[in-house]
Every structure is written in structure tokens, then in C-alpha cells.
Amino acid sequence: MKKKYFLLFIALQFTINTFSQQDGYWDKERSTTKEIKVFARDRIVIKIEDLPLGTTEIVYRITLLDENQQLASSLVSVLKSIPDPTGISQGSAGAVFVLSKISGDDKCTYAIFPKEDLAEQYKDSGKTLESCLIQDEPVSKDAKRLSVDKSSCLSNDVTSLWFGFESKNWIMNQKIILEVVPWVDKKLSRGWSIDNRKSIIDQCKTSNLAQKMSNSDNFCVCVSDRIQAKYKFQEFQKLLPMERSKVFKDAGDICLSETNASPAISADLRKEASLLIKNGKYGLAIEKLAIIINSSKATILDYNAIGSCYLLTKQYGKGLKYLQEGEKLDNTELLIQLNLAHAYLLNDNYKEAKKIYKKYQNQNVTDSLSWVQKAEQDFKDFQKAGIQNEDFERVLKLMKEW
Incomplete structure (x- = not known):
């Protein structure tokens, strides 16, 4: 018994997760349900509710009823059991599933139009050449799923649709139930189409x-x-x-x-x-x-590089500032220690510079480059950049004597 309840719990969790992870929803608030009376041998045009922003699919159902018949269940209630449009096959099995369980004996043909003027032309003349979908075989009930990628009825510039019906009853009036439910993509409903992104x-x-x-x-x-x-x-x-x-x-x-x-x-x-x-x-x-x-993701070498650049552009105060900040990340990095010594020297603080030059004079700044060799290279770079300082030679001489 415990195993049975455990499996039931797992199945329930899977169902909840499946529904919660969907990228869209059936918009029942802006669905269309209209009961239409069509006179014998007449044509009528019905505008559905405006399609919400982000509509990528619609499911519609058309049901013709006898005078006293009522729908067994609304299309919205049927779609509650389907988490997304992929659960509706475009084949006959899927169509039967969403069809009304009942219908009358009357039949009609219909066409769908993306523009009002085209629908009005149909109403006047019966022309369907400009329709985006036509059902010219009389039916007593029908249901289809239309999607942006497979139907010209839905596109970025289509905000509503017009359904045109023509009665095939030559004597009696007809009662037609039109139901349309849009599927709204959550991301697109915020207006972020491909072009906008x-x-x-x-x-x-x-x-x-x-x-x-x-x-x-x-x-x-x-x-x-x-x-x-x-x-x-x-x-x-x-x-x-x-x-x-x-x-x-x-x-x-x-x-x-x-x-x-x-x-x-x-x-x-x-x-x-x-x-x-x-x-x-x-x-x-x-x-x-x-x-x-x-970006707050800089390494000590980034601080060393920018400090060096500031020194080479004669912005000695800024150079010292960034080198001191970099030192806080790792005071054992000798590349930044050497540049700190340069910064103090160029900021006329020979005493502080001398301490650093002397402290590391017998070490290497890299695996193959000594502290003294790097100091000599740096002083040459300063001179190329037009920076002259009488203490350069003095420092090199002292480091070789120490």
C-alpha cells in the first residue's frame, strides 16, 4: 500500500512540474465563445476577441447544434487537461478529442480571414481567395490548431481573426457555437519579439x-x-x-x-x-x-598592468593608487612590488622606494627574470616614454652594490 501511495506521489509531482515548467499558457480570459444564429442560406462574419500579445497558437472549435442542444463541455475546460499545444495532434485523433461530444444535423462551410475588409468581401460575395483557411466541405462540427510557424492566419501583425460562416441549411436557421482559445508564449507576451531583441x-x-x-x-x-x-x-x-x-x-x-x-x-x-x-x-x-x-573581477596582474600604464603616462598618483590596491590582493607578487617601488620613486618618495628595491633585490620576479634585470628594463621603458629621473641610475648602482 505504501508503495502505491509513493508512486502516486511521484506521478503527482511529475504532473505539477510539467505544468509549472511550461513556456506559456492557455489564455482563458481572452478566449472567444460565441453563439451565432445564421439564417437559412445566409453568410455571416464573426470577429473573435483580440489576440493577446505573444499569441503563437490558437485552438478553435465549431459546433452546430439543434435548437435545444447544449455543449457538453466548453473548449476551455477541455484544454485544461492539455499542458501545451504540442499535446494536440493536428491529425484526426486530436481533432476528435477537442470536438464537441454532440452536434446537430445542420452543416455549414467556413473560412478564416486575417483582415476585416477581406471578411466583409466574403460576406458580400462569398469569395474565399484571400482567406488564410477555408473549409469548403460542409461540416456539423470541426476543430483545428493553428500555429505561427505553420499557418498564415497567425503572424506578428495579426491582432485578431474573422470567421466567416455560410449556412448549408436551405430551410431552417442554424445555431453555431464558435470557441477560440489562444496559447500565449510567456516571453513573447512581454513584447520581446526577435526583431525587438x-x-x-x-x-x-x-x-x-x-x-x-x-x-x-x-x-x-x-x-x-x-x-x-x-x-x-x-x-x-x-x-x-x-x-x-x-x-x-x-x-x-x-x-x-x-x-x-x-x-x-x-x-x-x-x-x-x-x-x-x-x-x-x-x-x-x-x-x-x-x-x-x-567589474570587481580584476586580478592582481590587472592592477599591476593599469598601474604601470599610469606611470608610463606620467599619472604617478593614479599609478600608486592602483598598485597599492593590487598589493592588497597578494603582497608576495614581485611584479607589483617592483612597480610600487617605481611609483614611490616617481612620486618623490625615494626613502619608501629604496626600502622595496633593497628588500627584493636578490629575488626573481619570474622564473627566469631577476628583480634587477626587470628594473633595468622598466627604467628603459620610462625613458622611451619621455620620463627622465636622476634616481634611475642611482637605484641600479645601489642594487648592484647591496
């Missing part, structure tokens, strides 16, 4: 931040996702230009700091900064490195 990504790519990246695709997709999660498209469109700019900036800051977005972006920026430094373009390298540091 692309417009945000394209706008992101023109931003100063994105243009500093060699490949901004991952970054801009992240920004787009952030904006979509916070705003409906119509809400975003109503923002003032300055408000939109702030939204982009805030989303960009988050995307830079996120684990899944930051590594790839930071790697690209480091490569670009490294190339710029090799070509002596230190100012541009600072811009790249500043993005990494502002």
Missing part, C-alpha cells in the same frame, strides 16, 4: 563599453536578457533617452560582474590591453583595463 543587442553594440571589446556578443546578449527581465518592451520604449542610458549602464555593470559573462569579456580585454601596451598605446590600454577593474 535584436534592436536592443544592436544598440548595445554601439555603446562605448561594447566597442572597447573585441567580441561584444556575449556581453550584449547578457545586457539584452537583463533588460527583458526587468521591462516589457512597451515599457522600455516609453523610457526617456537618459533613463534608457542608465538602464543600459546598470545592466552592463551587472553583466561584467556576473560569473557567466565576466571571464570571456575580461579575457578579450586583457588581450587587447596587452597588445596596446606592446605598441606603446598606454592610454587606450588603461580604458580596457579599467573595464575589468570596475
Whole structure:
């Protein structure tokens, strides 16, 4: 008995999870249920309720009833047992499932139109050439599923549909029940169509931040996702230009700091900064490195690189600031210790610089480069950048004597 209840519990959990993970829903609030009386040998056109934003599919059911007949169950109640449109086959088995359990003896033909003027032409002349679906074989009941990808009745610019009926009863009036239930995609219901999402990504790519990246695709997709999660498209469109700019900036800051977005972006920026430094373009390298540091994901080598660039562009105070911040991450990194000594020297603090130069003079900054050799290289780079200091030679001489 316990096993039986356990299996029942598992089955119930699976059903709940299946329903909760759907990407859309049957919109019963904006479904259409209309009872129509059609005079003998007459044609009539019925407009359904406006389709909600994000409609990707509809299921409709047409039932002709005798005078005193009533529907056994509404289409909405039938669809409650179907979690998504894929549960409805387009074949005859699926159609029978959603068909009314009863119908009258009367029959009609019908056609569906995406525009009102086309439907009115049908009403006047019976022409169906412009219809998106036609049922020219008389039926007493019918049901179909229409989807955006397989039917011209549904597209981005279609907001409603018109059903045209023609009575095939030459004597008596007919009673037709028309039911239409739309399936709404949750994401598209927020207005974020493919074109709208692309417009945000394209706008992101023109931003100063994105243009500093060699490949901004991952970054801009992240920004787009952030904006979509916070705003409906119509809400975003109503923002003032300055408000939109702030939204982009805030989303960009988050995307830079996120684990899944930051590594790839930071790697690209480091490569670009490294190339710029090799070509002596230190100012541009600072811009790249500043993005990494502002993302709160910078390494000690990022701080070392930006500190060095500031020194080489004669911004000695800023250089010292970033090198001191980097030292807090790892005070055993000798590359940053050497640059700290340079920064103190260039900021006219020879006493503090001398302490550091002396402390590490017998060590290597890398596995193959000594502290003294690296100091000599750095002083040459400073001189190439137009930075002259009489203490350069003094420091080298002292390090060799110590």
C-alpha cells in the first residue's frame, strides 16, 4: 500500500512540474465563445476577441447544434487537461478529442480571414481567395490548431481573426457555437519579439563599453536578457533617452560582474590591453583595463598592468593608487612590488622606494627574470616614454652594490 501511495506521489509531482515548467499558457480570459444564429442560406462574419500579445497558437472549435442542444463541455475546460499545444495532434485523433461530444444535423462551410475588409468581401460575395483557411466541405462540427510557424492566419501583425460562416441549411436557421482559445508564449507576451531583441543587442553594440571589446556578443546578449527581465518592451520604449542610458549602464555593470559573462569579456580585454601596451598605446590600454577593474573581477596582474600604464603616462598618483590596491590582493607578487617601488620613486618618495628595491633585490620576479634585470628594463621603458629621473641610475648602482 505504501508503495502505491509513493508512486502516486511521484506521478503527482511529475504532473505539477510539467505544468509549472511550461513556456506559456492557455489564455482563458481572452478566449472567444460565441453563439451565432445564421439564417437559412445566409453568410455571416464573426470577429473573435483580440489576440493577446505573444499569441503563437490558437485552438478553435465549431459546433452546430439543434435548437435545444447544449455543449457538453466548453473548449476551455477541455484544454485544461492539455499542458501545451504540442499535446494536440493536428491529425484526426486530436481533432476528435477537442470536438464537441454532440452536434446537430445542420452543416455549414467556413473560412478564416486575417483582415476585416477581406471578411466583409466574403460576406458580400462569398469569395474565399484571400482567406488564410477555408473549409469548403460542409461540416456539423470541426476543430483545428493553428500555429505561427505553420499557418498564415497567425503572424506578428495579426491582432485578431474573422470567421466567416455560410449556412448549408436551405430551410431552417442554424445555431453555431464558435470557441477560440489562444496559447500565449510567456516571453513573447512581454513584447520581446526577435526583431525587438535584436534592436536592443544592436544598440548595445554601439555603446562605448561594447566597442572597447573585441567580441561584444556575449556581453550584449547578457545586457539584452537583463533588460527583458526587468521591462516589457512597451515599457522600455516609453523610457526617456537618459533613463534608457542608465538602464543600459546598470545592466552592463551587472553583466561584467556576473560569473557567466565576466571571464570571456575580461579575457578579450586583457588581450587587447596587452597588445596596446606592446605598441606603446598606454592610454587606450588603461580604458580596457579599467573595464575589468570596475567589474570587481580584476586580478592582481590587472592592477599591476593599469598601474604601470599610469606611470608610463606620467599619472604617478593614479599609478600608486592602483598598485597599492593590487598589493592588497597578494603582497608576495614581485611584479607589483617592483612597480610600487617605481611609483614611490616617481612620486618623490625615494626613502619608501629604496626600502622595496633593497628588500627584493636578490629575488626573481619570474622564473627566469631577476628583480634587477626587470628594473633595468622598466627604467628603459620610462625613458622611451619621455620620463627622465636622476634616481634611475642611482637605484641600479645601489642594487648592484647591496
